[in-house]
Amino acid sequence: MAKRLPLIAGNWKMNNNHLEAIALVQKLAFGLNDKDYDNAEVVVLPPFTDLRSVQTLVDGDKLKIGYGAQDISAQDKGAYTGEISGAMLAKLDCSYVLVGHSERREYHNEDEALVNAKVKAAYRHGIVPILCVGEGLEVRKAGQQVEHVLAQLDGALKEVTAEQAERIVVAYEPVWAIGTGEVATPGDAQEVCAAIRARLAELYSPEVADAVRVLYGGSVKGDNAPGIMAEDDVDGALVGGACLKADEFVKVIRFGEK
């Protein structure tokens, strides 16, 4: 199996103004060393208003921390008040963008068609989508998590080519584990992440499935990261609360250390 470099991405959600953003990225950079960057790709996903400041800091100090946005418009330009286009994000050198986060699906009624349009918008502008999928508690209780997540995956990847899909990042985030402190067991994470990879092999090819990084997200912290990341099909983490404190995020990034 090709060795996939783990990706540890911090979703700041609606936290930190642009001054706080600079302080947090500086603190994070100070806490990391070359070995950390060899073991994992480190990415932060701040609010839109912080991106220019983060870009300037990363460029100026030549930091090895990557960054991206939390959302993208499905449209490229025009009369769409409040929206941010892929072209704007590309101009800020964003490498990644979250698409279909459960909070967007829930609070902004994002459906499969919109998530699919946003995935394609990201590719149009050379930005790698981090596609979020995950089931709610009722679905989990009914044992339907795999079917639910694969339906979300199928919907999001409509008309996405193999060449594009090879670069996607998929984040499995069970909604019941987000911000609740209730982390999925390593076995829960592995079950769904493996099913995602198998579906990518069906939809595209074993090579595509082998290249794609599948992350787990939902109450990941320094102490539970090693167990989750030890699973074969888990290639990293999408971290919420724990990424807002640099020292805790560093612990997650060092998941492999004993």
Ligand SMILES: O=C(CO)COP(=O)(O)O
């Ligand atoms: O939604 C998440 C990351 O996108 C997970 O958030 P928490 O780590 O706070 O549970």
